[in-house]
Amino acid sequence: MSHLSPERIAALTDEAPTPVEAAHLGECAACTAEFAAQRKLARLAAAAQPVAGPPLSSFNALLPRLAAEGLVVRPDRGAVMRRWSLRVAAGLALVLGGGVVGRMTADTGLPVLPKGNGAGGGTTVAASAPGTQFTSPDDAVQALNVSQKTYENAAAYLAAQDTSAHFIGLSETTYRTRLQALDQMAAITRAALYQAPQDPMLNQAYLATQSARATTLRQINQAMPAAKRLGSY
Amino acid sequence: MPATDQITIRRAINGDESALRALWTQHAPRIDALVRRLVGDPDQAADVAQEVWIQIFRALPTYRGDSQFSTWAHRIAVNRTLNALRSLRRHGKAEVELEEDTSIVEHDGERSMLAQTIDEAVQQLSPGARTVFVLHDVEGYTHEEIAAELGITAGGSKSQLFKARAKLRRLLAPLMDESPAKDGPHDVASLS
Numbered sequence: 002m003s004h005l006s007p008e009r010i011a012a013l014t015d016e017a018p019t020p021v022e023a024a025h026l027g028e029c030a031a032c033t034a035e036f037a038a039q040r041k042l043a044r045l046a047a048a049a050q051p052v053a054g055p056p057l058s059s060f061n062a063l064l065p066r067l068a069a070e071g072l073v074v075r076p077d078r079g080a081v082m083r084r085w086s087l088r089v090a091a092g093l094a095l096v097l098g099g100g101v102v103g104r105m106t107a108d109t110g111l112p113v114l115p116k117g118n119g120a121g122g123g124t125t126v127a128a129s130a131p132g133t134q135f136t137s138p139d140d141a142v143q144a145l146n147v148s149q150k151t152y153e154n155a156a157a158y159l160a161a162q163d164t165s166a167h168f169i170g171l172s173e174t175t176y177r178t179r180l181q182a183l184d185q186m187a188a189i190t191r192a193a194l195y196q197a198p199q200d201p202m203l204n205q206a207y208l209a210t211q212s213a214r215a216t217t218l219r220q221i222n223q224a225m226p227a228a229k230r231l232g233s234y
Numbered sequence: 235m236p237a238t239d240q241i242t243i244r245r246a247i248n249g250d251e252s253a254l255r256a257l258w259t260q261h262a263p264r265i266d267a268l269v270r271r272l273v274g275d276p277d278q279a280a281d282v283a284q285e286v287w288i289q290i291f292r293a294l295p296t297y298r299g300d301s302q303f304s305t306w307a308h309r310i311a312v313n314r315t316l317n318a319l320r321s322l323r324r325h326g327k328a329e330v331e332l333e334e335d336t337s338i339v340e341h342d343g344e345r346s347m348l349a350q351t352i353d354e355a356v357q358q359l360s361p362g363a364r365t366v367f368v369l370h371d372v373e374g375y376t377h378e379e380i381a382a383e384l385g386i387t388a389g390g391s392k393s394q395l396f397k398a399r400a401k402l403r404r405l406l407a408p409l410m411d412e413s414p415a416k417d418g419p420h421d422v423a424s425l426s
Contacts, residue, residue, distance in 0.1 A: 011399035038410035046371035057266040057283035060258045074249035
C-alpha cells in the first residue's frame with residue numbers, strides 16, 4: 002500500500018484506522034512518524050495558552066456605548082457634587098448651630114451673638130437674607146464670600162470669648178469629637194475639590210471647615226488644663 | 235459558581251460600572267485569546283473584541299447560571315466573532331468565504347512559512363480552516379457544534395479540520411520533529 006495522505010493521518014488522531022491502514026502503519030516508519038507528529042500537534046493545540054499581546058478591548062472605551070445603551074448606570078457627577086455640598090453644609094450647620102445654641106444656653110453673662118444684621122465688634126453683616134434671589138453667579142459668589150468672612154469673624158470672636166464649656170459641660174473630649182468630624186469634612190471637601198477645583202461652593206465649604214477646625218482647636222486648647230495648653234497650632 | 239461571581243453578575247445586570255469592569259477584567263484575557271485566534275488580523279480582532287463585550291453585556295440579563303459564566307461568555311464570544319467574520323467577508327474585508335470546499339485550506343500555500351508556535355501557524359490558515367481548527371482542537375467544540383455555528387455539515391467540518399492539521403504539520407515541521415521521543419511508542423494498537 003502507498004503512504005497514507007497527510008489529511009488521513011491527521012484524521013487518525015480522532016478516528017480508528019482501517020485494518021489496511023493499521024497494517025501499513027505497523028510497517029511504515031515514515032507514516033508512523035507523521036502520525037506521532039499529528040498527535041503532538043493535537044496536544045499542543047489542546048494546551049495552547051492565550052496568545053500574548055496587549056488587550057484587544059478597553060473597558061473605558063466600552064463605557065460610552067454601554068452608557069448609550071443604558072447598560073451602565075453612571076453616577077451623575079453634578080448630583081454627586083450636590084450631595085457632597087449638602088453633606089458639608091449640613092455638617093457646618095451642625096457645628097455652627099451647636100456653637101450658637103451653646104452660647105444661648107450657657108447664660109454666662111458674657112457677650113452673646115448680636116441678633117439681626119450686626120455682629121460682635123460692630124462688624125456689619127452683609128450676608129443675604131434667606132430666600133434672596135441672585136441675578137448672577139458673581140452675586141452669589143460674593144454673598145458666599147461675605148458670609149464666609151462673617152462666619153470666620155464670628156467663629157474667631159466666639160473662640161476668644163467663649164467660656165461656656167465650663168458651664169454647659171462641653172469638654173475637651175466633645176471638642177475633639179467635633180474636630181474629628183471637621184477633619185472628615187475637610188478630607189471630603191478636599192477630595193471633591195480635586196474633581197471640581199473651580200466649584201465655588203466646594204471652595205467655600207472647604208474654607209469654612211478649615212476655619213471651624215481652627216476655632217475648635219483653639220477651644221480645645223481653652224478646655225485643656227492650663228499646664229497643657231499650647232501656644233500655637 | 236462562587237457567590238461573589240453571582241453578586242457581581244447581579245450588580246452588573248443592574249448597571250453597576252464597577253461590576254461590569256470586574257467581569258471584563260476577569261474574562262477579557264481568555265476572550266481576547268479566542269478572538270485573536272479566530273480573526274487573525276489584529277486591527278479587525280480589536281474591533282470584534284469590542285463588539286463581543288457589548289454583546290456579552292447586552293445578554294447579561296439572560297444569564298441563568300446554568301453554566302460557568304466564563305463558559306457562557308465564551309459561547310457568546312464565539313458566536314459574535316463568527317458573525318463578525320461573516321460580516322467582514324460580505325464587505326470584502328476578509329479573505330474567503332467559510333465553505334465546505336476544503337481546497338480553500340491550501341489557497342495561501344505560496345506565502346506559507348515555517349512557524350515557531352502553533353499560534354503563528356494557525357494565522358497562516360485560511361479563515362475557514364482556522365475557525366474549525368481553533369474551535370475543535372483548541373476550544374473543544376464537537377463537529378456537530380461547529381457545523382451548527384458555521385452553517386456547514388459535520389462532515390465538512392471534519393474535512394476542514396484534517397486539511398488544517400495537515401498544513402499545520404508542515405508549517406510546524408521543526409517543532410514537530412525536534413523531540414520525537416516524547417511522543418512515546420507509535421504502535422498500531424495506540425491508534426484507536
